[in-house]
Amino acid sequence: MVSICKRQCFFAFILILGMWAFEVASRELQESYMSARHEQWMATYGKVYVDAAEKERRFKIFKNNVEYIESFNTAGNKPYKLSVNKFADQTNEKFKGARNGYRRPFQTRPMKVTSFKYENVTAVPATMDWRKKGAVTPIKDQGQCGSCWAFSTVAATEGINQLTTGKLVSLSEQELVDCDNQGEDQGCEGGLMEDGFEFIIKNHGITTEANYPYQAADGTCNSKKQASHIAKITGYESVPANSEAELLKVVANQPISVSIDAGGSDFQFYSSGVFTGKCGTELDHGVTAVGYGETSDGTKYWLVKNSWGTSWGEEGYIRMQRDIDTEEGLCGIAMDSSYPTA
Numbered sequence: 001m002v003s004i005c006k007r008q009c010f011f012a013f014i015l016i017l018g019m020w021a022f023e024v025a026s027r028e029l030q031e032s033y034m035s036a037r038h039e040q041w042m043a044t045y046g047k048v049y050v051d052a053a054e055k056e057r058r059f060k061i062f063k064n065n066v067e068y069i070e071s072f073n074t075a076g077n078k079p080y081k082l083s084v085n086k087f088a089d090q091t092n093e094k095f096k097g098a099r100n101g102y103r104r105p106f107q108t109r110p111m112k113v114t115s116f117k118y119e120n121v122t123a124v125p126a127t128m129d130w131r132k133k134g135a136v137t138p139i140k141d142q143g144q145c146g147s148c149w150a151f152s153t154v155a156a157t158e159g160i161n162q163l164t165t166g167k168l169v170s171l172s173e174q175e176l177v178d179c180d181n182q183g184e185d186q187g188c189e190g191g192l193m194e195d196g197f198e199f200i201i202k203n204h205g206i207t208t209e210a211n212y213p214y215q216a217a218d219g220t221c222n223s224k225k226q227a228s229h230i231a232k233i234t235g236y237e238s239v240p241a242n243s244e245a246e247l248l249k250v251v252a253n254q255p256i257s258v259s260i261d262a263g264g265s266d267f268q269f270y271s272s273g274v275f276t277g278k279c280g281t282e283l284d285h286g287v288t289a290v291g292y293g294e295t296s297d298g299t300k301y302w303l304v305k306n307s308w309g310t311s312w313g314e315e316g317y318i319r320m321q322r323d324i325d326t327e328e329g330l331c332g333i334a335m336d337s338s339y340p341t342a
């Protein structure tokens, strides 16, 4: 008995030792695989870290994010996919702080109620894509600057300008970043699209991207360039809040600035499909609704132009679920929208 037990114990011990060694080896393998992936990812996106400590810190974040993204995609229970994109070495907290830049002064300013020129619109097309109508410029990239509000203001202005003049001209975000200090607008520290429109109106126009190119940093206003008035708007209107039906009336007629809560991890790593959340309604990002449609399985969506480059999402765009049960819309898309008038 004793000797049998000894043998069993011995084998059990060998087995446990073997399992432990396997565990350690596979963990090391996984670690070195992840590390190689991180290196490759750094090369792809041209990432450089200041020192080894920074790299180690970023690697840990990268690894966590990759694990999250892959388990999300493997679960496959959502109509959208995530990807290990250029934001993969940033924690969600850091990402939220550095990227967005929509300042909603909840306490200080009530939503402005304006006239609504589309109030009596009854018939709208089943689908709309302003890109196909030539009213949308290529995707831009705000970089590490909270200037989303300027990109959203400009995209809506480019749209109305094309609709009234027949010419699609890429306009200057940097002019807004440098020269606009209307209301809440503070360059890379954030702003509001309504205040952006206000600036363009008071300035009697805005110049081109080519004349006043984007720098992804706050700069001194170039008043000579500011005096070039290539595109003009005469006013702007806000959409009655919390109604996707009202928003639809506008998007059927022109691209429009919308505000969303883009602070979630799923938004950070969105890569394709119809986005259905998770997200809240703490508006922190300004983007542009440039169309709407419905997938073959009947999911309705808004077509939204973002300003995070073409490597994010569907070539820089996101399709966000439309006509959801809550009146604010997905990520608050129906809460605070505005459009320029010609």
Ligand SMILES: *[C@@H]1O[C@H](CO)[C@@H](O)[C@H](O)[C@H]1NC(C)=O
Pocket (backbone or CB within 6 Å): 116, 117, 118, 119, 120
């Ligand atoms: C919408 O219709 C009402 C009632 O006919 C009218 O008073 C109002 O001016 C119309 N609004 C617009 C923006 O045309």
